[in-house]
Amino acid sequence: MSDRKLIQQFVDSFAKLDDMLLLESNYPELVVDQTAEEWETWNAIPVWQPASISTPLEALDSLYNAIGGGPLPCLYEALILTYRWLEVDLKVFELFANPPGEGLGGLINSISKRQYSTENLLFPRYIPFARAGAGFHDPVCFDTSQMSDQRDCPIVRIDHEALMCDSKIVERERPWKSFRDAVTEVVFSS
Structure with a gap:
């Protein structure tokens, strides 16, 4: 299966696994247009959908600067350069938001707002992209210290309490050998 098709199936799985409620209205590009019948009550909550928004390859430079290096898995880079989305619960993990905006600033903010993790993780080359479901x-x-020649690497779940309390990296598990394996699992579970 081509990377493009796999990414499309991954993004399509968002709505199958998450309720996609739009709790903030900062991103009109993601709002799903509702018909009058769907808006019969005043308290209806709008929903969002991922948007295909092409981002220039050069935008990766600002991401690499923010995380202290690169590269990231090829499939992940293709995903973030092709689509924009809000944080989404994919059951096996909650994927950080890559909202619309200039460059990858929204994704950088999504990664860095979890201060306890980014300060301690980036040095040993653990790059957070989600949190456990x-x-x-x-x-x-991503454990980028083990990047393969095919530009993919193992996925690691880090104990957040050890990070917050003791500033220690304690691996809870390595649920996938690669981002491709994680994406494939999400696609086939939806």
């Missing part, structure tokens, strides 16, 4: 706060990271 089911209400857990453990960061889910």
Whole structure:
């Protein structure tokens, strides 16, 4: 399967796994147009959908500067340069938002707003891109110290309490050998 098709199937799975409620109205590009019948009550909550918004390759430079290096897995880079979305619960992990805007500033903000994780994770080359699903706060990271020749790397779940309390990196698990494996699992579980 081509990367383009796999990314499309991954993005299509967002609506199958998450309720896609739009709790903030800062991103009109993502709002799903509702018909009058769907808006029968005054308290209806709007929903969002991912948008295909092309981002120039040069935008990766600002992301790499923010995280202290690069590259990231090829499939992830293709995803963030092709689509924009809000934080989405994919059950196996909650993918950080890559909202519309100039460059990848929204994604950088999504990564860096979890201060306890980014300060301690970036040095050993763990790059957070999600957090554990089911209400857990453990960061889910790319272990870029083990980047393969095909530009993919293992995914690691880090214990957030050890990070917050002791500034220690404690791996809870390595649920996937690659981002491609994680994406494939999400696609086939939706």
